[in-house]
Amino acid sequence: MQTYTLILVEDDADVRERLAQLIVQHDSFELLAAAGDVAEGLAALAKHRPDILLTDLGLPDGSGIEIIKAIDEQNLDCEAMVISGFQDEHRVFSALEAGAKAYILKHDKSQKITDAILNMMNGGAPISPVIARLMLRRFQAPLQNEHDLPEALTPRQIDILKLVSQGFSSREIAEKLGIRYYTVTTHIKNIYNKLQVNSRTEALYEAGRLGLLP
């Protein structure tokens, strides 16, 4: 069985303790570090170069998004997952833009949490109706210089997002569209990747516009 190395960043000590416990107890994971803020998280990420980053967003010294961005900046082979306390789709979406691949809820059952992490590593991607709406809206908006974003959605991906926004699960979508469940999740994962590429392009464009690039 494959084992994934993992670091955890969570400021709530009780929650951190609980999550650490269930990770340590699981055969598939090896917990390398458990941090309580952004600084510790960044240090742990650089030091351990884990397979998985599990991070809360609202941290005492900043946002977990900073750590997610560092993965890309440091060219690490690491999948980021957001721990959402209050399940705010808008904040989760920002994390997805930064490169996160999935999210879990702190108060989910233990089984659900470990399943979600494994699911992410196996190519799955959780999504909600509001995130699907935000995706559709994001991909429709042109850049400020009116050029299209580099990555566009395929008609199939748009269909999938529309069905997600109507509340259908990935399995129901696969059934409706007559495709395999994994095809649906692959599409969603690809959409996540395109989202990250687009947001990176936009950030570059924005930086260029502000004269921040050399």
Add this chain to the structure above:
Amino acid sequence: MWLTGNKIRIVVFLLCYWLVVNYLVFLSPVTFFHDPDAGRVQNVEVTASEASSPADLPPAYWQPLSLPDDWYKNQRRVKQTWYRANVSVAEPGDIIWAVYLPLVAHNAAVFINGVWVGQGGPFGEPTSRQQNNPLLFSFSSALLQAGENRIDIRVQASFHQQGFLDKFYFAPASRLKAAHAWKHFVRVDLIRWMTMAMYLMSAIVFAFWLARPQDSIYGLFSLELFLWATHNLNLFVSEIPVSARLWEAMAMSTLGWTVIAMIFFNHRYVGERNAGIEKFILIFALLGIGIFFLPDIGSILHIGYGIWDSFLVVFGCYAIFYLLRAYVHRPDPDILLMLLVGIPILVFGFHDILMVNHFLDRRDGLIIQYSAIPAVLLFSWFLIRRFVQSINRAEHLADTLEQRVRTKQLELQSQYEKFKSVQEEGLLLKERERIMRDMHDGIGGQLVSVISLLQEQSGDVYKKVREKVQHSLTDLRLVIDSLDPLLNDLPTLLGMMRVRLVDQLEAANITLEWAVTELPEMKNMSPRRSLHIMRIVQESIANSIKHARSGKMMLATGVIGAENRQVYVDVIDYGSGIIDGLDAASRQGRGIKNMQYRAQQLGATLNIDSTAGGTRVRLLMDVG
């Protein structure tokens, strides 16, 4: 395609037209005024005398003469002359007789056998001006006697060169009236009415010009009409309000100024102005004022007819050649029409100048006034057409503008609405974020921590507490969700509810069949409305969980009604049915009352159909 050949043809045509007009004017193939067929008197005796009645005339110095008598030609250097003729009447009878003077300048009085029978107007200074007015004097046969009768005619002129008496007629009135009436109509009545019409038109066009001063052709045409009409006064006003000298100056100058105004009008109408020529003729026009200051009628006639009129002929020729050149350059039918009415003005004017300068028989009379009829009609039509076109264009522009304004207004309105909704959305999101932060740091975060800790605990009490806290958290989430503008989309709202309630359904071991469809956009969605819908659906699902025993439930949406203007949300359980499971009092329970109240707040209908096979709660809303 306009070919050179066509231009030549048009020039040749205009030349022929000019020749025909000349032929008609100068060779007079048609007689306009027929002489009466009776009583013509041509042989008379003449004497120069200042006497005012035949009784005062000296017996001697009468000289024989054959009429007409042109004082200029016969070098009669006096202001008054008496003519006498003897006519024989076989039987005067009991009828009205008349003397008809077709042409006299300027004024005449007629005496039969020494008795006064009438006169054109008052004698004296200035004398009445009848030079364009045929005179008919009727009298009773009682004045006549069988055999010889004597006719005395007193003729007075303003100036010695201008006196004139054409051959006249003595006969029963009935035989002279028709000739007199026709000539009077053509020479006086027609010109009088025409002149009045020109003054009226001038006033109307002047009003146009006042309204649009930048359109100078209206002003010029009004001036032209006014000057020409004023010039025409000389043809029918007998009792002049000023001295004969000023009156002559007025008649002469107004003719010249009319021609000059016409040239200015042409320049502007055709659109090719010649500033040099305009300056020259303007100076000439100003010099025309000098005519009023000449000392006597003799010098006015000399300078006016000799010099002023010669220039007018040149100007007239220039106007015609200007139009011809413009037409060759740009074959506009308007210019051709201007040429067709302009050529008679030039030829008629030339005829009159020759006549007043004694090169033509004065019995022809002045004719330039008749060339005004087609010219005035044409130019009036031009300006009216232009005015109508302007109105049409303005109306069209106004329509287009109105259309554009309307479009712009709609655009602005939609932009404003978009802006407003974006602004509202932004405010909502901000508010939502604030609440989220509060929740995260406060009660929400604590609830999450509590559940998180309870997850690891076993035992029924812990499980119940966890479920209760979980419900509270879900409730809190729904309230916050209702603030999300993205949930204005009903399927997304239902989808999010599914996400929020999934744990609850799983815990109750109920499979939810999801049959949400694409729905038309709901108008007037707001956090308040979103929350009402959520609460109704939440309550329906909670009821179903309580009462459904089949472990299956369905949430379906769809559109019905006229033009699919109604949206429904159904929550269906396949259980025993609410009615069977509850007594009447419970049926009106607080939950259902609340749902009804919320539906009412939404302006929606809530139907609960309960059968043995299950219960369907249907929320029916107008799209708006």
